[in-house]
Amino acid sequence: MIYQNAAEMAKALASKEISSVELTQAHLDRIDSVDSDVKAFLHVDKEGALAQAAAVDADRAAGKNLSAIAGVPLALKDVLAQRGVPTTAGSKILQGWKPPYDSTVVSKLKDSGVVILGKTNMDEFAMGSSTENSGYGPTFNPWDLTRTPGGSSGGSAAAVSSFEAPLAIGSDTGGSIRQPAALTGIVGVRPTYGAVSRYGLIAYSSSLDQAGPFGRTVLDTALLHEVIAGHDVKDATSINAKMPDVVSAAKNGDVKGLKIGVIKQLQGEGYQAGVLSRFNESLDTLASLGAEIVEVDCPSFDYALAAYYLIAPSECSSNLARFDAMRYGLRTGDSDGASAEAVMAATRDAGFGREVKRRIILGTYALSSGYYDAYYGSAQKIRTLIIQDYAKAFGLADVLVSPTAPTTAYKIGEKVDDPMAMYLGDVATIPVNLAGICGMSLPAGLADEDNLPVGFQIMAPAMQDQRLYQVGAALEAALTSKWGGALITKAPALAGGAR
């Protein structure tokens, strides 16, 4: 039953064909058998998950009104605080920390009866694109265990693509949901900035961070999206408005008469041939379904990567200042009358990994007086230009599209010593974050040269998330029927599992 979609599982639960305890146990068994290879999880909360499942079963037996995905298990990125469950954001500096509170996303999941199996691996503080920057070792791509699953939400993406969980939560600051979704052949959505509360999401870059759903289908992803979105008084940047109806959109995929804009700047040079051919085929498919394909020009996107790598490090240099050994987490060097300053320095030196330190230093520099205008100030101006480019493009098209990532999954270790090469992998996803709009990645097929998944990215204006699902569902249906089944069914079997 673990190979079903979340929607199918929900149906079976609702009709009491299976219990949530059975379904949860089946996933825990799957984790037991394959996660030693995949290493998607940092912490598996067996007892907590089974207790939650039992509670949902009891509620169902009592005839209570339950959410659409009550009783369905889920993998949670370790960046979200969950009361009493170890939460590290992939960093040694938080090893052993158990939050005394639930993030809003976790509260909403619990309120909806979604069973949280455990916490998934990630690049430390979500800084990275391969999950190799985790303080606890990398996660492996279920399609090819010598490759990365992408990142930073690589653990969540790998958990869903290896059938350890039907659903997962990730967070997307520069593509950290969409890129791993692309590299593991699943669906991932970064909702509009402010649609999902950031309260309890350990901050990397506050103005760019946004939690979002992973699923193996567009509908599954929508079902989870619906549960976690909504206004939250605990997050000042949370949008106080009615959320778009993503589930209806996912159930009514249709592109007839829609204008679909291809962004000139997000294709061509630097993109793997197999990625481009799958992308172009998907465009043909959309056209055959009745969409009008137009090309749009977004000249400022050429500067998006540079702007991102000033804004995100600047914010992180401040956001990560709180990890100072005074109140929680790691503390080292506290001996022989060491001063508070010395303890802070020693702890931060020992607790943070190289990429985190690199970005803190970059950001500290970019915010320094004398450099602020040239770096942080200029980056904010580019951000404004990107917003304007999008506004213009959305005047010409209902949704915009591009390949999600320039390449398919690369080998573990391949780019780990070349930050620039790694950063370039985010070139197509970052503009969405800078503009605060929403984006989806869904499978477009396998690249001819390496037989690895390719992601197709759809972008829509802020608070028009339903358009992602409407277009995504239509494309998914057409492609799936062409392939004779979901792309994920073509993934090779994992040694420990039946598939």
Place this chain on the structure above:
Amino acid sequence: MALTYDEVIARYDPVLGLEVHVELNTESKMFCSCSTIFGAEPNTQTCPVCLALPGALPVVNEKAIESTIKIGLALNCSIAPYSRFARKNYFYPDMPKNFQISQYDEPICFDGYVDVEIDTDEGPKQFRIEVERVHMEEDTGKSLHVGGATGRIHGADYSLLDYNRAGIPLVEIVTKIVPGTGKYAPEVAKAYVAELRDILRGLKVSDVKMEQGSLRCDANVSLMPKGSDVLGTRSETKNVNSLRSVERAIRGEMLRHSEILETGGKVKQETRHFQEDTGLTRSGRSKEQAEDYRYFPDPDLVPVTPPATWIEELRATLPERPSLRRKRIKEEWNVPDKEMAAMINADVLDIVEATVLLGADPTKARTWWLGEISRIANDTSVAIADLAITPAHVAELINLVASGELTDKLARQVVEGVIGGEGTPSEVVAKRGIKVVNDDGALMAAIEKVCAEQAETAEKVRSGHLPAAGALIGAVMKETKGQADAAKVRELLLKHLGQ
């Protein structure tokens, strides 16, 4: 060579700059819902937000914004239709996030002024203190350094941290430079802080208790040689926690600067700490290299955009300006200059006005509060406001005197009783049996005459043989042709004879 104050003034012009921090009296903290009550057990008024737990987010306290706008309006400021919070980044253990949320280049209130009047050799003179900005920020926690000789961090064995204060709303009121006060610089500064305190008290936005730190003043002073237009180097004196200290600190710094300048030295730009016992300042951290706080707009918070209609609503609620109120009171009650100054100095204006509002005669009310009650307050070192006597008590007392039930002399005993906690004036009168001697001339003359005639009997009564009084009373009744009240005669007689 040390100059006298007069010599300093002859050679230099002092330039002032005053920064006042005010703790607002909101029920909850600036960015979370924790209580702000003073004096609770350490770390009992904290939550994920003010402890800066990973993932926690700030949300602005609307009441604090309201209070700040009121302060800005009362100080004749413009209110910004758009302002933002910024992060001031620096590491310190009692600052949980290792940045303080403050306002930087976009304060909520700007360009105001406060007029103060002080006595000069040429009579009362008004000085205008221009206010550069009023902005909001959060307070830090408190460190308690244990061990070591000084209670300072250096040399301490260990430090304890209390985060109850972390996140309490603070408003900072910064003046422009204040030139042209000449020898009155210390008095002008004191009058400014006093006026601010009165304004804030009138607005009911703060407890304004300097001794508890809810109103704190940092005094910047520099000296400019006469005839020069180049500002001197300033020192910033912190920890000035009474009005008198403001005056002393500025005078002391003027003398200290002049001594350095006279010997050809250079004043160091630094923070200094005022020491209450000596009236001197000691060097704090040097500011020669300006710290780089890497200010940037806080991405967790949205801009503050108070609607113009709201600002006007708040403007309409402003109480009478203290200086205007004093002018009105002086005229309405016909108070001589000296007496008015005495009331202000003794800080009894509110309490006298409250007494007058209860129907008491203004002159009598003033006399009681400034005279007998102030004397007792001084003798017992208790603030007038903290004595057990209230405006209602004094109003009642004044009534009792006016109706002849008490003489001024007896009323003083009653005041003692009230302050001693014996109850209201009437209760004290009853308990102590205080009553006016009926000094009806005729009656007393008769008593004295009879006592003289029957000196032996009178002596018996005086020595305690009360039955002997009967003869004397009879004689007095005869003397007064039976028109006196026998009971009254008895009472007066006995009192006359010391019984």
